[in-house]
Amino acid sequence: MSISVEQKWLHEELNEAQRDAVLASEGPVLILAGAGSGKTRVLIYRIAYILANGLAEPREILAMTFTNKAAGEMRERVSRIIPGQMSGMWIGTFHSLYARLLRREGERLGYSANFTIYDENDQIALLKSICVELKIPAQEFSPRRLLHQISLAKNALQSPEQAAAAADTALEQTVARVYGVFQRRLREANAMDFDDLLIKPIELFQQFPLVKEYYQDRFHYILVDEYQDTNRAQYVSLNLFAGKHKNICVVGDDDQSIYRWRGAELRNILDFSADYPDCRKYRLEQNYRSVQNILSAAHSVVVNNRQRHDKKLWTDKADGDLVMITECSDEREEGRLILDRISREFRENDRRFYDFAVLYRTNAQSRVLEEALRAEGIPYVIVGGVKFYERKEVKDVLAYLRVLCNPNDGLNLKRIINTPVRGIGDATVAKIESWAREHGLALHQALSRAAEVPGLGKRAVASINRFVSLLKKYQALQSELSLQELSSTLIDEIGLLQQYKEEGTPESLSRADNVRELLLAVAEFTAMAGPDAGLEHFLQHVSLTTDIDVWDDRSNAVTLMTLHSAKGLEFPVVFITGLEEGLFPLSRSIIEPASLEEERRLFYVGATRAQEKLYLSWTRTRRRYGERPGNVISRFLKEIDSRLVDYVTTHPSAMPGRRRAEPCDQDMPSYEDESQETAEFHIGMRVAHPTFGPGTVLKIQSGYSQLKLIVLFDSYGEKRLVLPYAKLQIL
DNA sequence: TCCCACTTTCTTTTT
DNA sequence: GAAAGTGGGA
Numbered sequence: 001m002s003i004s005v006e007q008k009w010l011h012e013e014l015n016e017a018q019r020d021a022v023l024a025s026e027g028p029v030l031i032l033a034g035a036g037s038g039k040t041r042v043l044i045y046r047i048a049y050i051l052a053n054g055l056a057e058p059r060e061i062l063a064m065t066f067t068n069k070a071a072g073e074m075r076e077r078v079s080r081i082i083p084g085q086m087s088g089m090w091i092g093t094f095h096s097l098y099a100r101l102l103r104r105e106g107e108r109l110g111y112s113a114n115f116t117i118y119d120e121n122d123q124i125a126l127l128k129s130i131c132v133e134l135k136i137p138a139q140e141f142s143p144r145r146l147l148h149q150i151s152l153a154k155n156a157l158q159s160p161e162q163a164a165a166a167a168d169t170a171l172e173q174t175v176a177r178v179y180g181v182f183q184r185r186l187r188e189a190n191a192m193d194f195d196d197l198l199i200k201p202i203e204l205f206q207q208f209p210l211v212k213e214y215y216q217d218r219f220h221y222i223l224v225d226e227y228q229d230t231n232r233a234q235y236v237s238l239n240l241f242a243g244k245h246k247n248i249c250v251v252g253d254d255d256q257s258i259y260r261w262r263g264a265e266l267r268n269i270l271d272f273s274a275d276y277p278d279c280r281k282y283r284l285e286q287n288y289r290s291v292q293n294i295l296s297a298a299h300s301v302v303v304n305n306r307q308r309h310d311k312k313l314w315t316d317k318a319d320g321d322l323v324m325i326t327e328c329s330d331e332r333e334e335g336r337l338i339l340d341r342i343s344r345e346f347r348e349n350d351r352r353f354y355d356f357a358v359l360y361r362t363n364a365q366s367r368v369l370e371e372a373l374r375a376e377g378i379p380y381v382i383v384g385g386v387k388f389y390e391r392k393e394v395k396d397v398l399a400y401l402r403v404l405c406n407p408n409d410g411l412n413l414k415r416i417i418n419t420p421v422r423g424i425g426d427a428t429v430a431k432i433e434s435w436a437r438e439h440g441l442a443l444h445q446a447l448s449r450a451a452e453v454p455g456l457g458k459r460a461v462a463s464i465n466r467f468v469s470l471l472k473k474y475q476a477l478q479s480e481l482s483l484q485e486l487s488s489t490l491i492d493e494i495g496l497l498q499q500y501k502e503e504g505t506p507e508s509l510s511r512a513d514n515v516r517e518l519l520l521a522v523a524e525f526t527a528m529a530g531p532d533a534g535l536e537h538f539l540q541h542v543s544l545t546t547d548i549d550v551w552d553d554r555s556n557a558v559t560l561m562t563l564h565s566a567k568g569l570e571f572p573v574v575f576i577t578g579l580e581e582g583l584f585p586l587s588r589s590i591i592e593p594a595s596l597e598e599e600r601r602l603f604y605v606g607a608t609r610a611q612e613k614l615y616l617s618w619t620r621t622r623r624r625y626g627e628r629p630g631n632v633i634s635r636f637l638k639e640i641d642s643r644l645v646d647y648v649t650t651h652p653s654a655m656p657g658r659r660r661a662e663p664c665d666q667d668m669p670s671y672e673d674e675s676q677e678t679a680e681f682h683i684g685m686r687v688a689h690p691t692f693g694p695g696t697v698l699k700i701q702s703g704y705s706q707l708k709l710i711v712l713f714d715s716y717g718e719k720r721l722v723l724p725y726a727k728l729q730i731l
Numbered sequence: 732t733c734c735c736a737c738t739t740t741c742t743t744t745t746t
Numbered sequence: 747g748a749a750a751g752t753g754g755g756a
Contacts, residue, residue, distance in 0.1 A: 066746095067746090094746080097746090119746090194746050197746085198746090230736085258744080259744080259745080259746095261743080262744085262745070262746085287745070334756045337740095357734090361742095361743070361744075362742055362743055363742080364741095364742055364743090384744095384745085418732095421732085421733075423732070423733095425733080427732080536735085542746090562743090562745090563744080564744045564745065565744090583742095585742095586742090586743055586744085587743095588743075589743085623747080624742080625741070625742080625747080626748085627747095688739095
């Protein structure tokens with residue numbers, strides 16, 4: 001195809017490799033784009049190029065991004081290059097775009113358009129009730145573990161029947177059994193979980209070829225960001241979408257794949273050229289983000305991975321400062337270290353608070369850091385962690401809204417039936433539930449016929465009737481009132497705010513605040529989406545909006561978040577904390593090479609967020625599970641080329657209140673220096689137990705007086721053993 | 732049915 | 747050390 005318009009910006013804004021990738025609009029295209037190499041820019045210009053040359057209408061473009069925030073930015077930047085109408089373009093995350101598709105077409109699969117989206121807590125709650133019903137011992141098969149297995153099966157497009165057929169171990173058999181019931185329950189509730197959002201479009205397309213053809217026809221150009229983190233379901237659905245025009249452009253970096261644990265398959269990107277033999281490949285290897293030392297340090301770690309394509313990013317930036325590694329005595333010291341560096345950066349380099357990001361492996365680490373920043377009065381924002389919409393009081397209100405929107409949602413119905421307390425206890429609910437099941441009714445239907453249910457007291461029936469008429473009333477009001485009016489009247493009527501006020505504890509007051517904030521969020525949503533946006537849209541927005549989507553990168557505050565959340569972002573100064581064996585890399589990952597490599601990629605992702613300064617820290621000891629084990633320096637720190645590193649140890653000063661950091665001339669400490677009393681055992685070691693048989697040591701915890709081992713037994717799962725009593729044999 | 736005190740588990744990471 | 751789960755008593 002000849003290019004009708006040769007835009008000036010193609011030459012001014014892009015380097016040669018980027019421009020080639022943009023111009024290759026037709027056919028399958030794979031763009032291997034290293035960290036900071038401008039892949040977002042390529043995607044944006046690609047869309048702009050397609051539109052500017054009239055190759056497609058906006059509505060014929062489908063662009064998958066990793067976050068809603070990224071989608072919004074992309075849309076905005078495209079419209080700045082190509083002013084004009086952008087409406088009709090499908091740009092968003094897999095989950096939000098597929099939810100849109102399923103609201104339109106899900107009817108064919110037996111879901112009505114008002115389906116509820118279940119988040120992880122809902123999934124767990126549902127699984128728990130299934131486990132109780134099927135009498136599955138929760139100790140042996142924790143709902144969490146079952147959920148993870150089910151989720152992996154779903155994302156691998158395995159049906160419950162296939163899972164049952166393939167099941168060997170007791171765990172797999174249980175998973176398959178629960179999985180089948182789980183799916184049935186979701187459907188009965190007219191609910192989809194996050195995984196269903198990805199797999200139902202595939203079912204739809206497979207069962208309804210005409211629907212498939214419509215969408216295949218419609219989307220002339222498909223663009224996918226972060227392709228290295230797609231799972232099987234995403235992969236299959238993309239191929240279905242691209243089936244006709246085959247103009248599919250995927251962008252990714254195998255070194256930045258960090259979601260294997262939730263089913264992402266690296267082979268999707270590694271095998272793209274096998275799937276599309278005529279595909280064109282482009283490599284973006286010039287990094288525009290980081291100084292050379294940071295880039296080299298990150299590279300010196302990630303080269304230790306075996307599962308990767310060899311490549312090396314380059315930059316024409318200066319070397320920059322050395323990467324600083326600091327050894328701290330404990331996590332509070334680590335917090336102080338960060339304060340210290342921030343104030344120094346302020347003095348020396350004229351920074352703003354938003355120039356800094358503090359990254360960590362687990363959310364639990366944020367607390368100490370938060371305390372340190374607060375004590376010093378430094379503004380900060382935490383991305384992730386306990387999410388607003390997951391707070392109890394917020395979920396309670398949302399549960400009401402969900403039930404109003406979708407009465408079949410039995411899970412949320414059970415949540416609110418006795419919240420606030422109205423005398424409908426567990427026993428009553430259980431009776432109605434089993435009666436409902438006997439008669440093939442949904443819970444809400446049974447509730448309206450409470451008088452017929454045997455064994456219910458008069459008081460209980462009266463309470464239920466009051467509750468049912470409350471719901472009926474608001475269902476009727478739904479069409480008359482605006483979203484805001486509906487929710488605020490409802491909150492008034494159930495007396496939630498008043499109840500919190502009466503309790504008067506700081507905790508309940510903050511709950512009241514959260515409920516008010518939820519009302520604010522409703523107002524904000526209406527302002528953004530327009531008055532026509534229905535309850536189901538608001539609820540979908542709530543389910544699929546993450547912290548990172550609302551994070552404001554220009555607010556004047558230090559950002560705290562997990563390494564995972566930091567993907568795709570950049571900051572002048574980055575701190576990566578908690579670089580200790582067992583924390584980063586996490587102990588569970590150490591025993592499995594593939595997981596360890598993923599941890600290493602996570603380190604790579606974190607390090608390459610930094611533009612100018614990278615501070616890495618580890619602590620000699622850190623509180624975990626209320627205990628305080630000794631730590632060993634992370635292997636990742638040892639893998640960094642020592643010529644790129646400035647190693648510093650902080651010593652608690654004799655004078656209280658004063659701290660200093662002193663350079664330490666010695667080489668970095670090695671594992672051997674850290675000889676623990678646990679010398680006999682180490683993580684990853686194979687052991688045998690008289691009752692549980694063979695297993696692998698997952699974790700070693702040093703308590704105050706005794707040591708605890710966590711061992712993953714081949715046939716008994718995880719057990720915690722107290723060392724002096726566990727008669728373990730080393731294999 | 733509800734509330735309080737006690738025990739247990741939990742820490743990966745996220746749409 | 748917190749949050750959630752368990753069990754006994756009112």
